[in-house]
Amino acid sequence: MSTILDVAKLAGVSTATVSRVINSPETVREPTRKKVQRAMGICNYKYNALARGFATKKTNTIGLLIPNINNPVFAESTRGVQDYADSNKIQIILGNTYYQYEKEEGLIKTLREKQVDGFIITTTDPRGAVLNSLVEEKVPFVLLYSTLKKGPFSAVGVDNFRGGYLATEHLVKLGHQRVGMIAGKFSISDRSLHRWHGYRQCLKNYNIDYDSNLVAQMNYSLTCGKASMEKMLALQDPPTAVFCSNDYMALGAMKGARECGLSLPRDMSIVGFDDIQISSYVAPGLTTIHQPAYEMGKLGAKLLFRLMEDGTGKPVQKMLESSLVIRESTQKV
Numbered sequence: 001m002s003t004i005l006d007v008a009k010l011a012g013v014s015t016a017t018v019s020r021v022i023n024s025p026e027t028v029r030e031p032t033r034k035k036v037q038r039a040m041g042i043c044n045y046k047y048n049a050l051a052r053g054f055a056t057k058k059t060n061t062i063g064l065l066i067p068n069i070n071n072p073v074f075a076e077s078t079r080g081v082q083d084y085a086d087s088n089k090i091q092i093i094l095g096n097t098y099y100q101y102e103k104e105e106g107l108i109k110t111l112r113e114k115q116v117d118g119f120i121i122t123t124t125d126p127r128g129a130v131l132n133s134l135v136e137e138k139v140p141f142v143l144l145y146s147t148l149k150k151g152p153f154s155a156v157g158v159d160n161f162r163g164g165y166l167a168t169e170h171l172v173k174l175g176h177q178r179v180g181m182i183a184g185k186f187s188i189s190d191r192s193l194h195r196w197h198g199y200r201q202c203l204k205n206y207n208i209d210y211d212s213n214l215v216a217q218m219n220y221s222l223t224c225g226k227a228s229m230e231k232m233l234a235l236q237d238p239p240t241a242v243f244c245s246n247d248y249m250a251l252g253a254m255k256g257a258r259e260c261g262l263s264l265p266r267d268m269s270i271v272g273f274d275d276i277q278i279s280s281y282v283a284p285g286l287t288t289i290h291q292p293a294y295e296m297g298k299l300g301a302k303l304l305f306r307l308m309e310d311g312t313g314k315p316v317q318k319m320l321e322s323s324l325v326i327r328e329s330t331q332k333v
Contacts, residue, residue, distance in 0.1 A: 006043050059114075059115045060089060061116045061117060062093070062119065062120065063119045064092050064119075066094070068220060072278065073276050073293050077145070080297025080300075081300060081301045082297075083298060084302055085301055093111060093116060099188045101124050117140070118140035118142075118307065119140070119304075120300050121143055126190035141307075142156065142304045144296055145158075148317050150317060154304075154307060154317065155317045156299050156318045157296070158292075161194045162198060163198060163322045164195030165198035166289060168181075170326070171271060171330065174241070174269065175332050177240075178240050179203065179208070179241045180216075180238075180241070180242040181243045182218060182232075182243075182253055183195065183196050183216065183217050183218070183245045184219070184249070216228040216232065221249070225248065225249030226252035226256035228249070228252075228256070229242065230256045230260060233260045241269040241270070241271075242268065242271075243271045247274045247275065248276070250288070250329075257270070269331060271330060272287070273288060275288045284327065288327070289324060299318055
């Protein structure tokens with residue numbers, strides 16, 4: 001197997017020049033660069049990034065963990081991470097945890113063995129057990145879609161409490177007194193829990209009794225959104241409006257309401273959370289809480305790279321603005 005020394009001898013340059021051609025080709029004059037690249041081809045030289053990583057203790061690779069590859073909101077934040085990483089010549093290894101703590105823990109362990117330089121994580125572990133181990137090992141990481149406003153972890157998110165409050169208040173101001181909520185399971189999503197707290201606080205502020213029968217904790221999926229809506233509509237006193245923890249569940253809830261014979265929004269008003277692109281294309285258009293997923297991913301990558309560079313930076317928490325986007329899926333009672 002050819003080595004970097006073989007390439008350098010054939011090209012008539014130093015090994016340092018070969019290294020620059022590999023890692024920073026723009027810093028090498030074109031004639032020299034082409035000469036080295038030609039020598040690499042003749043020698044059939046394969047650059048061993050892993051070996052370089054052992055030598056420098058850097059692989060220029062990060063792990064990005066998301067909980068649901070099917071949900072377009074995570075595609076948007078991934079695009080933000082990818083764009084920032086590309087501009088800094090960092091590679092990404094993407095892992096899907098399926099909202100399972102064991103998978104998150106396993107992926108982190110596997111990627112640590114592959115010597116990634118840091119992590120960007122949308123965690124399914126609100127207790128932070130797996131995250132605390134990263135802190136103890138001094139592994140740089142940043143949380144996305146986080147509820148943290150202070151603490152030992154760097155994080156980027158939105159105010160989920162405020163988002164839940166705004167969504168519920170919109171329905172209440174339209175005259176709805178029976179407002180349900182289809183929530184993601186609190187045990188795997190502190191984001192959903194905080195949105196539920198916002199929902200409850202809004203009901204309290206508007207003197208509307210909280211009814212636990214109108215709250216469903218489900219997995220984040222179209223089918224669970226549909227099933228939850230059908231179950232609520234079977235109640236003796238069903239809701240006239242429903243706030244869903246994300247747009248994905250809301251789209252399922254809309255289908256469930258229609259299959260039960262309801263007209264939207266005349267018979268049922270629905271609000272989602274995320275503002276994924278398809279929400280403005282369905283009929284009726286989905287009223288939802290917008291969160292800047294792309295910007296969140298880009299900022300998360302920026303914070304991580306800062307941590308990777310200085311190694312001793314203090315944790316930083318950034319809360320981005322969310323907003324209510326009113327479309328056609330809601331109307332007055």
